[in-house]
Amino acid sequence: PSQVIPGTDPSAAQLCFAWGPAEMLLCQTRFGRTGQAPGPISQVLSWFLCWGFAGSKEVPPERSPSIFVLRKDQDIYSQTLRKLFNESHGIFLGLQRCEEELAGKSRRAQLVQVSKNYRSVMRACMEDLHQAAISARDPALQSQYSTQVSILSAMELIWNLCEIMFVEAAAAGPLLLHLLDWVRLHVCDVDSMVREVLSSENPSKHELFWNVVDIFVLQGRLDEARHLLSKEASADPTSVNMYKVLDDLMKKMPVPSLSNTQTLTEMELKWQHWHEECQRYLQNGTFASNSHMESICKILLGDEDAILEKKELMTTWYHFLVTRLLYSCPTVKPMELRFYAQSSMDLFLGGESSPEPLDTILMAAFEFEMHRVIKECSIVLSNWWFVAHLTDLLDHCKLLQSHNLYFGSNMREFLLLEYASGLFSHHSLWQLGVDYFDHCPKYGRVYLELHIERIPLNTEQKALKVLRICEQRQMHEQVRSICKIMAMKALRNNRLGSALSWSIRAKDAAFATVISDRFLKDYCERGCFSDLDLIDNLGPSMLLSDRLTFLGKYREFHRLYGEKRFPEAAKLLLMLMKARIAPCSFWMTLLTDALPLLEQKEVIFSTEQTYELMQCLEDVTAGKSEKLKSQ
């Protein structure tokens, strides 16, 4: 879909553009349309799929038109999603730093915990967005929040399934239990229906009563189903027998256990017996008089048609899949899931509708095709957050080792680099990006070097943080360049002391010379020094550059003169002239400074010193006459 930029008129003038790291600048030129067919520029515009119009910088209209900034990733500017990025950053770092020494089960438990942490952060975010959606007044905003909630909940759904299939890697038996939990947590909102029925005066006469019982059965919540059915039994004495039988069947149903109290074969055997018993009761016509109970019995027997009748209650094909498995093959093995999944989807959709992206992704997960999951998610989602973190987690589970991309880095690194690069365009989230780059062994450092120099440094504190990051990673080039930028800024604002401290931090002798020249120039113009507190207290940093040393010593000379310590002042002055560290333009000034000392009543300069003074004067005049000659 193409994006219309408000304020531009492509038919009146051509647009020009320039790429940035995460955004594009667009501007209307003075060139009118040349009368040709829409050129390549408008084609370029229509390529942008998720570009959002972020804002325009207004430039005075009489000079030139506005500049538009097109930003690709709008999500990082969302208030609530920021929390997601920050929290997941913490979890990411914890995962990278936690010990690899643990092996086997404890390592797996650790990774599952990390996965659960990510999910709880996602859910917290969903909750916040939900609240925001409810309280929003603007309908556009409300719909935006609601969309984000549904996207996030789809992401959490996918992540949860990946956790069960890949991270937990549940075996046959527990696999079904995890899948049941998954379905109960994510699919269809039962609670409101339940509340409505239970809070009514006569629950069993409520129109939704059987719906609730059915959904309990479909989700394997047999205890709750039995509890509801007991109300029906007490209300209708004629069905007491039927109820007792059904209740008994539900109570006795064997389920896989999480602990090792029974083996799979044991469980299968028990289940077979139970299944046969249900079959007998159904064929005996025990439930013939009550269609509701009869359909429940059929569901218990795993009758696909009976389950499919409750399509509206289940709402999705994966719910159908799990119910099917529960009642026909509770000891399903992970590898067998794909067949059941495919057939469930076909049966459920029944050729009426085609699978949506979410369905494809879930199907890929059931088929254990991790790479396809990641690929599909990358295409569908507008932000790299999800795939980057999921891939990183899967990589830690040692599940992605075999796949190397042909341009050098592996998939995990590629996704992390993309995600982190996106963060750098944000004024505050860039700090998270640094840590992500740190954990990309191959290209992370290079990316960091390039990005960190381009962070806008609007405050000194930000510059200090950036510098600290560079120094910790021995990025000396970047330190120098950033210090130079800050020193220039300070210099332009006449904050010479700040400029000097930036140069000292970068150990930039050349710039220190520039600053000292500024000081000396100011002195020449004004006849006195500015910023005495700085120059008086230079300390050992004076030695950074010759010019700086000269400045410090010259100031000392003035101080000595002011304190009337003439012999010392004279010695210092002479030393300064002999050492030749003064700039040429300053020599006359120095000699002029010597005049009052010469004119003093007491003799200050010794004979030797006077000769040296004269030598300097000759050098200066010789230099000057040479200059005149060459002109």
Next chain:
Amino acid sequence: DNADSSTLHAVTFLRTSEILTVNSIGQLKIWDLRQQRNEPSQIFSLTGDRVPLHCVDRHPNQQHIVATGGQDGMLSIWDIRQGTMPVSLLNAHEAEMWEVHFHPSNPDHLFTCSEDGSLWHWDTSTDVSEKPSFLHQGGRSTTYFSHNTINQSVISAWLSNDPTKDRMEITNLIPNQTLSVNSLDVLGPCLVYGTDAEAIYVNRQLFA
């Protein structure tokens, strides 16, 4: 205007008519508001490298004790009645120390936070149980006596040159540190601090 040629990083009141500032060339300056000059009345600094100072706070009860934190993470304690050098330099954090605060009602306790992501609690309160001989003697006079001793050691605790002699406990209050802690404040039993991870933490049971 134009008070300092280098960046002023922090300012605080010393007395009602005097203020303290620290700047980016490592100087601690006192300004007297009663005088009309444009210059500080006193300048303190370390000789040696001019390490920028980022934060300053004065002792709530004893106004001659001042603490500053620097770019190298060093905590300096100054006695501004004497000398131009700090009384003690304590190697603390690994990166810039952003803020330092004396606890307003329990000034034995000092808190510092830093770019390296840690928040340190400096505790110089002497452990009363270590001096049982004073406590076990009954009578009101004993209590008075021990109170005096404790008071004396408090006065010297911050100004002592060797912090290892007087027991000073330093604890990092953040279990798993990631990004910088930029700011903190403390009042009563509550500590609040903000980090670069865009989060604010409140600890309501500081001395529990």
